[in-house]
Amino acid sequence: MSEEPKVPTMAEYMAEGKQPEILFWVGSAGSYDDRAKKITKAFVKILNKANVDFAVLGTEESNTGDVAKRAGNEFLFQMQAVMNIEVLNAYEVKRIVTCDPHSFNCIKNEYPGLGGHYEVIHHTQFIEQLIASGRLTLDGDVYKGKRITFHDPCYLGRANSVYDAPRDVLKKTNATLIEMKRHKGTALCCGAGGAQMFKDAEPGNKEINILRTEDALETKPEIIATGCPYCNTMMTDGVKFKEKEAEIKVMDIAELIANA
């Protein structure tokens, strides 16, 4: 890294009596998972480049409880939610951006019922806004003509009907966007949702991520773009299983844009 990334915390902002434009919710994967941390850093690079006045909760952030809720543990979910809401409300947070569609969905849809009301946006939506408002400019040559296919994360797409933002961002890179047969509303899950990420699959004849990777390979992509840290892991594993990792990269949209 040439330049130290600037990652201020809410506590630091509070000490200075300031309120950032937006809170970046990093999420558990984005904080601890080695692959997902790269996505987090790529997004920070974009935020810095566009001079976005943002902050993170840092060590005051805790797991959203989303995965506990999908596993059926409503108690644990609500405990986590109430704790996080207390912190967020204490900092008077109004807007939240996150790279994780699961956090996005959970905070946007399930926190309001427990007292947490925020405007929550997914990082692909935020990047789209940054480009549209001219705060972020892209080098149109990096991905020019490259074959990219986008895998819709369930909790961004079907769960919240966000289909266009990631595609619009990809088009801005001058890449050739090729849709898989199953896309948008009928996109196939990567296999990680509903707490599956943390357990072995039930007996069957195939892993879901392999089936989804086959969908992607049909488009003969150079890059498989994702918008979710879990999808990224599943698709990366799928590409490795198919021994295609030399030709095909699996990249989050934040990583694609950070390089463009």
Added chain:
Amino acid sequence: MEYLPNIIFAVILILGIGYFARNVQKLIRNIKLGQDVDVSENKSQRWKNTINIALGQSKLVKRPVSGFLHVIVYVGFIIINIEVLEIIIDGLFGTHRIGQELLPAALYGFLIGTFEVLAVLVLVSVTVFWIRRNVIKIKRFLSSEMKGWPKSDGNIILYFEVVLMGLFLIMNATDTVFQGANSGNVISQFIAPLFNGFSIEALHTVERIAWWLHIVGILTFLNYLYFSKHLHILLAFPNVYYGSVSPKGKFNNLDAVTAEVKLMMDPNADPFAAPPEGAEDEVPAKFGASDVMDLTKVQLLNAYTCTECGRCTSECPANLTGKKLSPRKIMMDTRDRLEEVGKNIDANKGEFKDDGKQLLGDYITNEELWACTTCNACVEACPVSINPLSIIMDMRRYLVMEQSAAPTELNTMMTNIENNGAPWPYNQMDRLNWKDE
């Protein structure tokens, strides 16, 4: 004895509608076994959904072939049933083709002509449906839950429709007055020559037989609905109306849990406080669902509405990769168990006697429930807004919160969240370390 046919007709009509009404009452009673759920929000969106999704079949036509054929059968069925109105008036008052007398000839001819064309289109569509189910062997009609009765049920409905449409056309073809008027007999004029050798009396007899069988057939079909997957022709409308109007990713927050969490988080709460007056009589809330009575009324309506088309299962990632989970089976199991509970109540004078069975375990296995990725593909695919995922989630909640029966790896994950605020065993204080790595 002049009025004998009228009387017979009235009796058949009353029996047919009466028995159906009785079963509808039973159906409503069974649905009311479910828990209350607030469906008051966003009424305008609910009406929009009913018009677009139920009436307009907007989700059905996403699969163009079956969707288009379905629209034909649906439109045909609704419009041709206008004819039933005439049949009922004729039957009760002993008139013959009252419409022909009352309506302008051109209008009557136009109406019957339209019905005849639609009848043929329905026959063609139903034939294609039969071929799809029995000859082409489309995967979603071959799943394990489609063996036996569900398979016969699907075919019986198609045969019903063929017979009803056939009788309608024969009835018109052998009606000498109608054929004589030569207006509206667009199809039946080509069937009439089949009866060329028949005397006037014989033609009249055939016409009467077709007429009577037609109305008896319609009433039989009406009563068949309650025992069949075909209830969707009625229930699709309320089901879509009561379907979710929230983003699909929004899962409900359990109020019973919220109450307890609030208490735990309240620094002023007295952990040794005696329960308030009368509280000891209250049954503590059950977390999640293990049987149909724990599900909501809307989920039970969902189960009766399911017509077993299998679009959900054909989109389910778990099912596509050979896992046991099939969202359609979740709905079929829920209905089967609900009917079993209903019969139990009938047999025990209106009271449910514990039969030692429940939806969880006896119908739906843990293995099916844990295979779900909560991806909402099934919810998206359903043409009539059924939500199999919500039932899966409620049963998972029961497994985890009432039975502590989560898979071991998930228990580890949850313990990690409890201890250090992440699904992995990392220190909460390391949460921002990525910044400097």
